[in-house]
Amino acid sequence: MHELMLAESVVRLVEDTARQAGAKRVTRVRLALGALAHVDPDALLYCCELVARDGVAAGAVYEVDRPAAEAWCANCLRIVVPAAAGASCPDCGGFELDIRAGEEMRVIDIAVA
């Protein structure tokens, strides 16, 4: 996935927010990366640190929430938790899954000083 480009978006959101608030330094960045998000979290954080190194968010600590996957199984007729994109229903083994949650990629908040 396109981690460097995503990291540029993250750092832009973070720096703009910090600047508008008149903050001198960003100490913490909290991200939500769903369990099924099209991203490799380690690679994304590595890229974020790289992209942010000359700005107000240099050296910030990253925290990552991983909202669970949720899918509607047309066979079980209820919400189940698939292990990965393309994985089967953990209960019936079927693939009639409609993914309802777990793909999000958000910047939740930042701590600034």
Add this chain to the structure above:
Amino acid sequence: MCTTCGCGHGQVTINGRAARPTRSDAAPRAGYRAVAPLDAVHAPGLDAERTLRIEQNILADNDARAARIRAQLKTQGIFALNLVSSPGSGKTSLLVETLRRWAGRAPAAVIEGDQQTANDAERIRATGVPAVQINTGKGCHLDARMVAQALGQLQEEGALLDRSLLLIENVGNLVCPAAFDLGEAHKVAILSVTEGEDKPLKYPDMFRAADLMILSKTDLLPYLDFDAEAAIAMARQVRPGLPVIRLSTRDDAGWAQWLDWLGAGLARAGA
């Protein structure tokens, strides 16, 4: 993953000329909502840490641009497709043959994405259909900003007509293009029979994002041990109910179905 690809936007060109920034790039960004720290103990003399809520999608910028493109296309009744596949699965050949067989039905235009060269746009123009070449430089997918610029170019040329077909060939890559909305009506994933049946399981995001799969180069099936049924079953594992059209640019297989699908989509566009 592309930490090595270094996709900056600096090297993007549209028909060989440097892409210029759009006005919205310079516009101030969306505001934030400052929230007081929940239970901040105020240590006198120290800078208290504050929490600023952002709650924004990382791709919000691209998604907003894509939404504007979608709205514009809808107003004009343009049916736009985003063709995604590995390099070499036959996207450009499919487009050339589609335009040949589509001729006379409704106007069409093409946006070609590749890292380098204008070869594909030239192959399209040879059919008489207007085409814009986007070169992404080191970038490995198209994004909504590039497509907006290409649409501007088509408009300048008077080539973006009401009730027409807009075919966008994405950069050959089964990974990144899945995440980037270009404002299209549908992503169409192309899987050629020389690629191996299990591509949909290896690259599930792309097949899950698609609304149609074209199984291409079916003329080669007799020479391969590719199991078409297995490939389709695997694609439907990641995208239940995914419609599939089997097609070859070397014979008539699948063409009536594909042209009907395009015609039906165009009839619905703008409605």
